[in-house]
Amino acid sequence: MKRILASLALSALALVATFANAKPGPVGLDKIAAYAGTWKGETENFATAYSKARHETAMIHNDSWRSGDFYVIHQTVNGKPAPVLSVYTYDAKADLYHVNSVPTDGSDPGPAGKLIIKGNVWTFPWEYHDKGKMVYFRVVNVFTTPKTIEYRQEYSTDRQHWTLLAKGNELKVR
Secondary structure (H helix, E strand, O other): OHHHHHHHHHHHHHHHHHHHHOOOOOOHHHHHHHHOEEEEEEEEEOOEOOEOOEEEEEEEEEEEEEEOOEEEEEEEEOOEEEEEEEEEEEEOOOOEEEEEEEEOOOOOOOOOEEEEEEOOEEEEEEEEEEOOEEEEEEEEEEEEEOOEEEEEEEEEOOOOOOEEEEEEEEEEOO
16 A cells, blocks of 8 residues: 555656646647656645655656657656656546556556546546555645645545645746
């Protein structure tokens, strides 16, 4: 569970960072270019059934490129390369992005993640089976300016009532 949450959180931070470079014009995969560059992040984590209270800061660099129908992000956090390469694809009919992880150690990448973009709100939802019950998670990124992101991580057992795991912000510095 910790590996899944860490991987999805890193992917979410990578996606959040890219939005600032987005330019008006093409839609779809080109939106993901907003994550390119370097971001300074600050996160407050809360004590819940799925998280521990702590404060974190990070410098996040997203090396990114597009090749045909794929958008790729290789992320470095505080000078350490992330253990996965994130590959994004776009389903125009569903207006949905798929996020696939390619682990550097060649291990099983697990199922693809999802990204839903509606205006300046980017949401990464996923599900987790915990002791026979389904738990829903999401990272919600709100771009308050092209260089500023406010985000939160939440979980729910009914998709109606959400418990805050963490909240924070990112500022594009390069």
